[in-house]
Amino acid sequence: MPFGTLDRSPPPFFRQGPSALTKLLLCAALAVFLMVADARFKVAQPARAALALLLHPVQRLLLSPVDAWEQLGDYSRGMERAMAAEDLARKQLVQQAERLSRAQQLQAENQRLRELLKMREALTVKSLAAEVLYEAADPYSRRVIIDRGGHQGVRAGSPVINDAGVLGQVTRVYNFSAEVTLLTDKDAAIPVLNTRTQQRGVAYGGERSEGPMELRFMAANADIKSGDLLSTSGLDGVYPPGLPVAKVAQVERRGDTSFARVSLAPVAEPDAARHVLILEPLEVHEAARAEAAAAAASEAALFAERKAQVKAEAKAKKDAARESARDKGNEKGNDKGDTR
Known part of the structure; x- marks a missing residue:
């Protein structure tokens, strides 16, 4: 064979590069490393927040036709509901008059009992109105996105309620939106109190x-x-006490276990919630009250110290005046003796 006809190109083994299995293992290791780094060190949080900020106008723009259609439907249905509500309100007006009289009597009695037992006044919590934009796309969780974020003062961990009861808790905050984890999520938990028996427990989101x-x-x-009826107990320092949470739907007692299986139905329907209230966490309110009490105590101590100081100065002036008057009396007695 002539020397010039030899194939000088490298064998196919050196042209192929890494194998497909090597690439798969490398990509899988990189994915696991990124997930662990994000879970432990939150390395992807700035990128996630920036992406949410950039997509917020697009989300609102895409939701505008849906909102317009819903508003048009709400207007037509609202006219019918208004007519029916007027008739119902006229029938309930007489019943409400009697209930109002009883409520006023109970409120006066409750106020007297609170004063006798020296119970503290009901806790007032700051709230912020918000609207549910859409439900999160994750099929394995129950989360919704609201149109209020860190720019409006929303904090992570804030309770979220509607007119029926507790909906969930803010778990992630962006600039102009926030993510709310509902009570029906499998990872959600809330301390509750049975209003009938006053027994405490913890309600979890079910599968x-x-x-x-x-x-x-x-x-x-x-x-x-x-x-x-189960309400919030207030032991976690997040939810104010007395808010409706859920009702017991079914109690199953089995002989092969020492625990009962209790199914709950949430009072606030998560799928029907649209307008919500974001409450200030109870621990923040308690911290503000403690700071106010400490400031008031400090002012009272300063006032008492100032009062004691003024009283001491007045006593010193009075003693000095009395001593001066005594010296003048002695001088007059000496002058009379000399004249004689």
């Missing part, structure tokens, strides 16, 4: 196949039955 919510670790012989 989609088992129900929206459940009350775990409840003894099989516990005094709980269907229809019991």
Whole structure:
């Protein structure tokens, strides 16, 4: 074979580069590293916040036709509801007069009992109105996006309620929007109090196949039955006490376990919520009240110290005047003796 006809190109083994399996393992390792870094060190949080800020105008623009259509439908349906509500209001007016009289009597009695027992006044919490934009796209969680964010003063961990009861809690805050995790999410938990028996417990978000919510670790012989109303206990320092959370839907007691299986139905329907209130966390309010009490105590101490100082100065002046008058009396007595 002539020397010039030899193939001088490298074998195919050196032209192919890394194999497909090597590329797959490398990409998988990189993906795992990024997930761990984001979960532990929040390296992707600035990028996520910037992306949410850039997509916020686009989201609002895409939602504008839907909002316009809903407003048009709400107007037509609102006229019919207004006519029906007027008739119903006329029928309920007489009943409400009697209930109002009873409520005023109970309120006066409750106020007297509070003064006798020296109970503190009901806690007032700051609130911010917001509107639900859309539900998060994650099929394995129950989260919604609202149109208020850090620019309006929303904080992570703030409770979110509507006119029926507790909806959930703010878990992620952006500049002009925030993410709310609903109570029906599988990772959500809230301390509750049975309003009938005053028994405390913890309500968890249930799996989609088992129900929206459940009350775990409840003894099989516990005094709980269907229809019991559960409200917030206020022990977690986040939710104010007394807010409706859920009602007991079903209680299943089995002999093979020492715990009862309690299914709950949330009072506030998450799928129907549109307008919500964002409350200030209870721990923030308690911290502000503690600071105000400390400032008031400091001012009272300064006032008492100033009052004692003024009283001491007045006493010193009075003693000095009395001593001066005594010296003058002695001088006059000496002058009379010399004249004699």
